[in-house]
Amino acid sequence: MFGLSELAVILIVVVVFLGIRKLPELTRSAGKAARIFKSEARALKEQDTPPRS
Template identity: 45%
Template sequence: MIGNLKPLEIVLIIALIALLFGAKKLPEMARSLGKSARILRSEAKAMKKDDEATAAPHHPAQAAPRTLKAAPRDVTGSVAVTEPHRTVHS
């Protein structure tokens, strides 16, 4: 059971891992783990920011222009769409 490991046993397990993977691969694995953690953190912040943006009231005057695309991943057929302006006649 993991909860019953003594400090000496944990050190032996870490030493065994170091022997198995070698000194070269451990820094690479640590770098990869750090990079994954940074990516996960930035994605979580982006999702939180998106949630806050959708919860905020929508102001059409501040909205970015919408774009219609001809097909997914086809940027050559993109056309900007302008909203018709409504005028009030007295």
């Protein structure tokens, strides 16, 4: 899909566009969203598996 060079260019554009001051807030939000997504996916997986007897 994307190579390393394309991702680097996109990252540089995002940093320039958003500014360096917004970067920590953006990474914090992304980490929080990833944790929420992971916990929700785990909950769905546990809900779909039948209980073991």
